[in-house]
Amino acid sequence: MKFLVLLLLTVSTLYGQHTELEASKLCKVSVKGKWGFSTTEGELVVAPIYDEVGEFREGLAAVQKEGKFGYINSKGLVVIPMEYDNAFAFYDGRALVKKDQHYGFLNTEGAISIPFIYNYGWHFLSNGLAYVQQAGKWGFINKEGKVVVPLIYDFVQGFTGSLAGVGKGSKIGLVNTEGKIIMPIFCDRVGEFSEGLIAVARNKQGGYMNQDGKLEIQMIYQATSPFSEGVAAVQMNRKWGYIDKKGKELLDYQYEEARPFKDGVAVVLQEGKWKLINKTGNNLLTKSYDQLGTFDQGIAQVQKAGKIGFINTNGKEIIPLIYTNSASTVFSENLMAVEKEGKWGYIDLSGALVIPFVYDNAENFVQGLAKVQQNSKWGYLNKKGLIVLWQE
Numbered sequence: 001m002k003f004l005v006l007l008l009l010t011v012s013t014l015y016g017q018h019t020e021l022e023a024s025k026l027c028k029v030s031v032k033g034k035w036g037f038s039t040t041e042g043e044l045v046v047a048p049i050y051d052e053v054g055e056f057r058e059g060l061a062a063v064q065k066e067g068k069f070g071y072i073n074s075k076g077l078v079v080i081p082m083e084y085d086n087a088f089a090f091y092d093g094r095a096l097v098k099k100d101q102h103y104g105f106l107n108t109e110g111a112i113s114i115p116f117i118y119n120y121g122w123h124f125l126s127n128g129l130a131y132v133q134q135a136g137k138w139g140f141i142n143k144e145g146k147v148v149v150p151l152i153y154d155f156v157q158g159f160t161g162s163l164a165g166v167g168k169g170s171k172i173g174l175v176n177t178e179g180k181i182i183m184p185i186f187c188d189r190v191g192e193f194s195e196g197l198i199a200v201a202r203n204k205q206g207g208y209m210n211q212d213g214k215l216e217i218q219m220i221y222q223a224t225s226p227f228s229e230g231v232a233a234v235q236m237n238r239k240w241g242y243i244d245k246k247g248k249e250l251l252d253y254q255y256e257e258a259r260p261f262k263d264g265v266a267v268v269l270q271e272g273k274w275k276l277i278n279k280t281g282n283n284l285l286t287k288s289y290d291q292l293g294t295f296d297q298g299i300a301q302v303q304k305a306g307k308i309g310f311i312n313t314n315g316k317e318i319i320p321l322i323y324t325n326s327a328s329t330v331f332s333e334n335l336m337a338v339e340k341e342g343k344w345g346y347i348d349l350s351g352a353l354v355i356p357f358v359y360d361n362a363e364n365f366v367q368g369l370a371k372v373q374q375n376s377k378w379g380y381l382n383k384k385g386l387i388v389l390w391q392e
Contacts, residue, residue, distance in 0.1 A: 027380070034048040079110065089123065091123040094123075096122065137151045188203070198210075222238070239255060263295060333368070
């Protein structure tokens with residue numbers, strides 16, 4: 001106990017000397033089952049004393065201790081008391097919190113900005129609205145707590161563009177940010193706005209509507225996907241093809257799978273073989289692969305015979321297929337954890353080895369730190385290849 005007290009006093013002294021850091025540069029860390037925050041150099045800024053912590057947003061992070069939630073600043077000081085049953089991140093100066101079985105909103109000073117009258121809710125969106133539930137019905141409120149979209153719906157979807165999905169029973173329609181019904185509640189499904197169009201479906205037939213509620217592309221497809229680079233994948237007779245924003249067929253229905261175009265190319269599956277096509281349908285690959293991943297930062301993961309590598313948008317292998325596993329299919333913070341000969345290390349987007357293969361297990365980087373396992377112990381690794389903090 002004396003050691004624990006001494007440790008906490010030492011840590012507290014260090015915190016008092018520490019100037020306030022940008023909250024976005026702090027990393028969530030877990031030590032002996034408790035959570036806190038550190039720098040990428042391993043300096044503990046917020047002691048690991050919490051059962052749960054959220055990300056810092058707008059200078060504050062939600063934390064849980066002994067079953068109650070509150071908020072801390074980037075110095076680790078509790079600035080909003082630990083008195084809530086649940087708490088979420090701040091968005092646009094408001095945070096959703098739960099107390100006595102009801103939800104309301106706080107401002108960054110901890111004052112109640114919207115009273116605890118809702119059965120459930122969600123954070124404020126970029127348009128200044130949040131969806132809430134009361135007496136089993138959903139609607140939207142603004143930051144002052146004024147009801148903008150009446151709480152009369154059985155379910156809602158978040159806004160995509162200027163419209164949100166609202167439903168009754170099993171049917172869904174669209175309303176705008178003023179609560180005006182743009183599309184009556186008669187569809188079975190609505191998607192997300194992309195490039196000015198939103199996918200809608202009724203009676204198992206899909207098409208596309210604009211933000212004014214006008215049907216731009218008729219509902220004739222078995223399945224639809226969002227537009228990307230002026231093109232969308234659509235399905236007819238269980239095969240996928242591509243159309244433009246006028247509904248004109250660009251590539252006919254020949255694919256078992258068709259992904260969105262990105263950087264002028266799309267990944268498709270045709271007759272059981274993966275291809276990388278351009279908008280004329282030409283296959284850019286010179287080799288066959290068992291799996292093709294999603295393009296991110298101009299490269300995509302490929303797999304063949306249990307080995308992993310990467311290609312660029314021209315279909316050229318830029319990182320050879322020499323790895324047996326990876327932490328994910330896309331890079332995180334320009335690095336990826338990969339496995340080779342039973343050990344894990346990190347490569348960059350060019351395939352250069354940045355951190356050597358010395359770890360028994362590894363995860364991708366998040367906010368400047370990555371969890372790695374070495375000799376049965378887990379710790380936090382920085383991008384210099386240094387383990388700055390052990391979990392145990």
